Amino acid sequence: MxxxxxxxxxxxxxxxxxxxxxxDPRAVHEARKLSRRAQAELRVANAGKKAERAxxxxxxxxxxxxxxxxxxxxxxSALLELDVPTSTLAYFDQTWAxxxxxxxxQTTWPERPTSFALASxxxxxxxxxxEKDRAKLVREGQAALASSDPEQWHAWRKRLKRHRYTLALLxxxxxxxxxxxxxxxxxxDAEVVLAILHRDPDLLRFExxxxxxxxxxxxxxxxxxxxxxxxxxxxxxRPQAPEQDQVP
Numbered sequence: 001m002x003x004x005x006x007x008x009x010x011x012x013x014x015x016x017x018x019x020x021x022x023x024d025p026r027a028v029h030e031a032r033k034l035s036r037r038a039q040a041e042l043r044v045a046n047a048g049k050k051a052e053r054a055x056x057x058x059x060x061x062x063x064x065x066x067x068x069x070x071x072x073x074x075x076x077s078a079l080l081e082l083d084v085p086t087s088t089l090a091y092f093d094q095t096w097a098x099x100x101x102x103x104x105x106q107t108t109w110p111e112r113p114t115s116f117a118l119a120s121x122x123x124x125x126x127x128x129x130x131e132k133d134r135a136k137l138v139r140e141g142q143a144a145l146a147s148s149d150p151e152q153w154h155a156w157r158k159r160l161k162r163h164r165y166t167l168a169l170l171x172x173x174x175x176x177x178x179x180x181x182x183x184x185x186x187x188x189d190a191e192v193v194l195a196i197l198h199r200d201p202d203l204l205r206f207e208x209x210x211x212x213x214x215x216x217x218x219x220x221x222x223x224x225x226x227x228x229x230x231x232x233x234x235x236x237x238r239p240q241a242p243e244q245d246q247v248p
Contacts, residue, residue, distance in 0.1 A: 004117050004118060007045070010116060016031055020109070035059035036059070036161055037165045037168075039059075040165030043166060044122040047117070061108065065107065072096045074190075074215070075092065076092065084207060095203070122169075126170055129166060130166055137237055140156045141156055141233065141234070144156045145227060150188075150191045160180065176229070176232045177236065180229050184226060187222035189218075
């Protein structure tokens with residue numbers, strides 16, 4: 001039976017906390033990733049609703065800043081690719097920094113989530129949860145591929161992320177999972193950028209049409225990449241035989 005251990009996510013969050021509250025982009029990025037890792041750990045820890053709520057509140061607090069940073073990276077890369085005047089680039093940098101400062105000022109950080117233990121037997125619980133994930137993830141993937149609803153694609157991505165971090169608790173994560181998450185991540189980034197551009201017609205209005213076209217192309221390419229990768233992911237997610245029945 002697996003021995004108990006402390007949450008790795010909680011331990012790694014401690015040294016980031018002051019930088020996170022100050023809005024450091026790297027700390028925001030790492031904290032959001034750690035919140036996903038904690039979600040997987042909490043599934044096998046039975047740590048209680050209070051711990052789950054603390055990490056959920058942290059993830060929600062960091063999300064707007066992280067989405068802003070990712071969208072900014074894509075928009076700036078697009079502007080460079082489109083070879084816009086230096087003045088346009090400078091205007092974007094200033095405007096985006098001002099928007100981020102306003103977002104940070106509106107952010108209310110929760111109390112830092114405390115550490116928790118993955119009690120004895122957590123590896124067995126993780127394996128059972130992974131088995132339960134498999135068929136559901138295939139069905140949700142098939143439903144997403146048949147849909148044009150970005151929320152359905154995003155929901156599938158979040159659950160596949162949780163599966164990925166649960167796999168990581170036990171060892172290696174198959175390339176079929178990481179490759180799919182990379183494609184789904186680019187798709188979500190395009191959705192976020194497009195939402196920003198459609199919501200604010202005054203933002204980069206002289207380049208707006210070209211930026212929208214670029215992100216629509218990226219969205220289409222990401223969806224096609226997901227379709228290409230799905231058969232291998234589905235194969236990887238097929239229920240596996242019990243360990244005692246497998247050939248060494």
